Amino acid sequence: MKKILVLHTGGTIAMHADATGDVQPDEINPLNAVQIELPEVELQVENIFNIPSEHIGPIHMLQIQQRILAAGHDFDGVVVTHGTDTLEETSFFLDSTLDVDFPIVMTGAMRSSNELGADGLYNYQSAIRVAIDDQSVNRGVMVVMNDEIHAARFVTKTHTTNVATFASPISGVMGIITKRRIIYLYELPAHTIYPISMVNKDIPVIKAYAGMDGKLLELLAATNVDGIIIEALGAGNLGEDAARGVGYLLSRNIPVVIVSRSFKGIAEPVYDYLGGGVQLERAGAIFASSVNGQKARLKLLIGLENNLSPQELNKYLQEF
Numbered sequence: 001m002k003k004i005l006v007l008h009t010g011g012t013i014a015m016h017a018d019a020t021g022d023v024q025p026d027e028i029n030p031l032n033a034v035q036i037e038l039p040e041v042e043l044q045v046e047n048i049f050n051i052p053s054e055h056i057g058p059i060h061m062l063q064i065q066q067r068i069l070a071a072g073h074d075f076d077g078v079v080v081t082h083g084t085d086t087l088e089e090t091s092f093f094l095d096s097t098l099d100v101d102f103p104i105v106m107t108g109a110m111r112s113s114n115e116l117g118a119d120g121l122y123n124y125q126s127a128i129r130v131a132i133d134d135q136s137v138n139r140g141v142m143v144v145m146n147d148e149i150h151a152a153r154f155v156t157k158t159h160t161t162n163v164a165t166f167a168s169p170i171s172g173v174m175g176i177i178t179k180r181r182i183i184y185l186y187e188l189p190a191h192t193i194y195p196i197s198m199v200n201k202d203i204p205v206i207k208a209y210a211g212m213d214g215k216l217l218e219l220l221a222a223t224n225v226d227g228i229i230i231e232a233l234g235a236g237n238l239g240e241d242a243a244r245g246v247g248y249l250l251s252r253n254i255p256v257v258i259v260s261r262s263f264k265g266i267a268e269p270v271y272d273y274l275g276g277g278v279q280l281e282r283a284g285a286i287f288a289s290s291v292n293g294q295k296a297r298l299k300l301l302i303g304l305e306n307n308l309s310p311q312e313l314n315k316y317l318q319e320f
């Protein structure tokens, strides 16, 4: 018999649609009213929050992380239910800050509990199946939705409403769930995990665009931000004016992290002209290899909260 800690945090999986079809939170999580038909598992269920995931921020992520840490090895695994809009961020935060071997599996739903074709209960059961599977140890935090297992490190929400919304554009799906089996397709590369006990840093994410004005970046410098993530163009390039804005931020010792606004691929310095990645890096910008903007923001936050030196930050953000 395996013991699983379930932490419900809210999201569509815990909501219902009213007579007009509008979706809203329920007082009582509908998942608590159902019996999961898995004989070999004992669940300890806690409703840690009941909020939409747009209301989740790093402070909530830290609370979830601390609850899991406090649980220690009292459990064989943890399942976290969560809204899908920021699920990738909470899963990434937990994956980057929890050094544990037991499985931590996150799931959610795209359709609320009483909608036709509701996927919440099914995903919940799949997440528990993954959490109790012996093959799931030492795999970091996983996201289970729609019969697929994704690594928190690579997963992202790709569709506004489709139940097949989660995908891992760089790595592909890490595992699949069939009626009878859990099948893993690859092992993850090792990565650095930093502990965290504070989440006070202010790090906005800015998306680059054709004709971007560097003034926006200069204005941000005046607001005492702790760092800035730029979703740059292509492999990590900016227009001339935006590049001057980056220079201004760096001259004020504000870390600038470059990711790509492209959906697939890795940001790395390729072009040597004003605004090109080579010159941005030479000026001191950091290239984050495998993460999108929202995850780079959490990675920089974790690095800064751990007082990493500029060299250490660079190494950490470039780690795959």
Ligand SMILES: NC(=O)C[C@H](N)C(=O)O
Pocket (backbone or CB within 6 Å): 010, 011, 012, 013, 051, 052, 053, 054, 082, 083, 084, 085, 086, 108, 109, 110, 111
């Ligand atoms: N499907 C969902 O869970 C979306 C919802 N707005 C949330 O993230 O809380």
